[in-house]
Amino acid sequence: MKSATFLFLVLLIISLPSCKFLREKGLIGKRSNSAAILKAKQDSTRVADSIKNAQQLLAMEAEKLEAAKKAEQAKLDYEAKFKFKIIVGSFITPKYAKDFQAEFVKKGYDAKILKLEGTQFEMVSVEAHDSFRKAFERVKLFQDSVSSDAWIYVAPRK
Numbered sequence: 001m002k003s004a005t006f007l008f009l010v011l012l013i014i015s016l017p018s019c020k021f022l023r024e025k026g027l028i029g030k031r032s033n034s035a036a037i038l039k040a041k042q043d044s045t046r047v048a049d050s051i052k053n054a055q056q057l058l059a060m061e062a063e064k065l066e067a068a069k070k071a072e073q074a075k076l077d078y079e080a081k082f083k084f085k086i087i088v089g090s091f092i093t094p095k096y097a098k099d100f101q102a103e104f105v106k107k108g109y110d111a112k113i114l115k116l117e118g119t120q121f122e123m124v125s126v127e128a129h130d131s132f133r134k135a136f137e138r139v140k141l142f143q144d145s146v147s148s149d150a151w152i153y154v155a156p157r158k
Helices: 002-015 019-025 030-081 094-106 132-145
Strands: 084-091 112-115 122-129 151-154
Touching: 084 094, 084 132, 094 112, 094 122, 122 132, 132 151
Parallel strands: none
Antiparallel strands: 084 122, 084 151, 112 122
């Protein structure tokens, strides 16, 4: 029995390659290196993803800023072109101005809220015109048919 065990051990030692062979094949020792390489790849991928996400966020913020600039420019162009506005109400309380605007929107008008610079007042405008004559004609009709309190506001030049 002892000789069978001894013979088995001798055959096992002869048949198995050396530790050097196992290291070269990556079965011993290289796992720690491959794990380090895998971790480094994951870290670099994570960093690259973070940079990509940050760049996307910056691009989105730039687009938002550009859209806000365009909206502001469109507002300035509108105000420059349509200097004469028909006002149906002026309020200090913003909620009242919004409610009054909603009332005229329901009636089919393109009501807008204008902030009066230098004051707390918000005015509700239902129409805007580029000439005083046209605005005067429309405010007379508006006073007769819709709101007797309507008046013309002349926007200051900027």
